[in-house]
Amino acid sequence: MNEITTSMQPWQQFLAEQGFRFEQTRAFDAIGPEPMLTTEAAAGGFVAPLTDLGLMDFSGEEAAHFLHNQLTNDIEHLGEQEARLAAYCSAKGRMLASLLVWRRGNSVLLELPREIQPAVQKRLQMFILRAKVKAADASDNHVVLGIGGAQAGAALAPWFATLPAAPYAKADAEAGTLIRVADAFGAPRYQWIVTPEQARQAWPQLAQTLRPAGAALWRLGDILAGVPQIVPATQERFVPQMVNFEVIGGVNFKKGCYPGQEIVARSQYLGKLKRRMALATLTVDSDGAAIAAGMEVFSAADAEQPCGMVVNAEPSGPREFALLVELKTAALDDGSIHLGSAPGPALRLQPLPYAMPDAA
Template identity: 25%
Template sequence: MSTWSETLQFDKIPLTANTPMPSLALIDLSSWGLVTLVGPDSISYLQGQVTCDVVSLAPNQSTLGAHCDAKGKMRTIFRLFHHQDGLGWFQRQSVMDTQLPELKKYAIFSKTTIEASQDILLGLAGEQASAMIDQLAGGEGDVRPLPNGTAVKIDDQRWLLAVDTETANAIAAKVAGSAILSDDSLWDLYDIRLGIPRIESGTELEFIPQSLNLQALDAISFKKGCYTGQETVARAKWRGINKRAMYLLTGPATHCPKTGDVLERSVGENWRKGGTVIAGYAFSDGEAIALVVLPNDLEEGTTFRLAAEPEGQWLQQPLPYSLDEEA
């Protein structure tokens, strides 16, 4: 749990499956971490390490990307942006201890300093979030400087704030009167509904990028040069070797579906292991929603169930993007 504020309490907001999202929420992103890269070789070094095109990343833009091993299996999925004197790399806290040493492994040959940041990570979410960012940061673009930090637009209703403790307290004081305070389960719900994946410690080195739809989220460049795992990622595109994709499902659950939970699929009158939960959210009315990696050739109308709760039926829902688009 985050300890940057001694006076604010960030709890899960009780939402049903049909409850509108809060018009403005301040979210404590304590389950997330930030890596910073500072130095003249930071961009060129990352270009040879990750799936996205770092060289073409404009100062007012951010991008999703993946860091893979030599076999193309993902160590993490991250969001990259220009941050103060270098780059900011936003990812799940659970992979920091294993992924960060791998990212730094070859940096000894480059002029770049890579380290875990002590910045406070907050989210502003809701239909009023962009108007609040205009008050806090001003300017234009999807990445804007803040006093001792950066604001990064995630989607039409969300901004990520990476700031020092003093600025975090100042922002909290400004928005506390009009914003609901939430833990980062609300951020999870936004990610799930928008089909944005993540890698946790339990799914590290299990999937190639296309298995989690990164080609549909502009997180893979097929035109840049070589990077770690590039051969596998390219082969999955050009030879069609990838047999999995990530889908959005809903169903009943007494507990929040966790990363790594097993979803079973119906095959005639029997049930077989169908997929792996990437992220889940449990509503207060007994319904749940999850991103799940499944075979990409399932028959339409296939039903599913959580292996741990076999009495409930889950159904596939449409993703907010197409998996047929060319990347």
């Protein structure tokens, strides 16, 4: 794999000096200076530069109203001390992006993978028309640090006197914005959004308390928390309910129209949902195996047709992977699901960390 050696921003250059690497397999994906941390080490405390994430800044007096009419969640009533998940859908109700959204003054910030940001931002900008809204790429003006584990609170205390008390609560201070997201590894997780200069100043102190880790560990935490992320291979493949997005708070069914709203609502209210997302683990035969979003899975009960698709996958140990998998609900009852083909490696289904409303 070829390492990115040109067009690096000062923050990426700083991380390279700390032993991080950046490879072209995923846009600006930070690979940690030591082998992948175990879940036990992550539970103790870690800090990961989330350089694979991008930020869009929508500013102006009509920014919230504009995004309210584009996204699946209520943006007009989004408070200053909270963040929300939201999806951006096509006219057919299929997810183009999964987003973390929060306010900052007169701006609304949208976080999503850098890989899909340019196309999503361009599409959203097409609909601004005469609205009093300006859209900008804020990715290089901000650093996103993922911080989790038992020592996270102590590590953040020098900059934040009070931590957000629950997932998707938000705190602002001179040091930037702190958002608590879904817990994983048995402990809270936080995203600290800060300027590159502040991040460089804070890093040595953070690294004294927390283990530096690659962005893959953060994405593993998202998988274990049951929070899907739409990537290029899965754009326009899922209605939000197929990946449990309404269960984790990403869809508001009482708000007004947005692209695909009729189909999303119809999926919710007309009959039982026939596809859902599950958490699974997988053991592979060799080191370096590539398990990725978009790969098909098959049920032993129907070897001819795929019964679902990998939503996200990350290594969880030597020859071990954790996956979020979208499946036909009937396949969940079959009990034997395999990657790639019916004779392929068997998935071990795990309980999700949240209750499903349509569970038997």
